[in-house]
Amino acid sequence: MCIKQVGRTLHVCGKTEKREEDGEGSYSHRVQEFRREFLLPEGVNPEALSCSLAEGKLFIQTPKTQQSEKPDRLLTIDGSQADEMRERLGIVGSSPIW
Numbered sequence: 001m002c003i004k005q006v007g008r009t010l011h012v013c014g015k016t017e018k019r020e021e022d023g024e025g026s027y028s029h030r031v032q033e034f035r036r037e038f039l040l041p042e043g044v045n046p047e048a049l050s051c052s053l054a055e056g057k058l059f060i061q062t063p064k065t066q067q068s069e070k071p072d073r074l075l076t077i078d079g080s081q082a083d084e085m086r087e088r089l090g091i092v093g094s095s096p097i098w
Contacts, residue, residue, distance in 0.1 A: 001058070003051055010038045010049075010060065 001014040013035040021027040040046050044062045052059045 001053070003058075003060070005046060005049060008040045008046055010040065012036045012038070012058070 001012070004011040013033070015031065015033045017032075018030045019027055020030075038060075040062070043064050045065045046062065049060060049062045052061075
């Protein structure tokens with residue numbers, strides 16, 4: 001199994017081969033391959049990835065990055081056209097409409 005990280009994308013691929021003999025000189029050979037790509041979600045640190053394999057399952061883990069929860073905020077619009085629009089709408093100063 002191989003796991004390769006390219007930016008925020010994980011490429012996972014693997015291959016299994018199984019050969020069975022029937023005891024009479026003939027055999028069967030089975031090969032399975034897979035490839036998957038995963039895009040890491042926002043808010044995780046791609047540099048802190050860890051992988052483990054347990055009970056036939058692949059686990060890929062990374063801690064979330066610390067994101068500060070900032071409250072909503074109003075943005076001011078600068079420029080002469082913004083002032084003209086406020087005057088037309090009767091808005092005093094930079095008060096929001098809602």
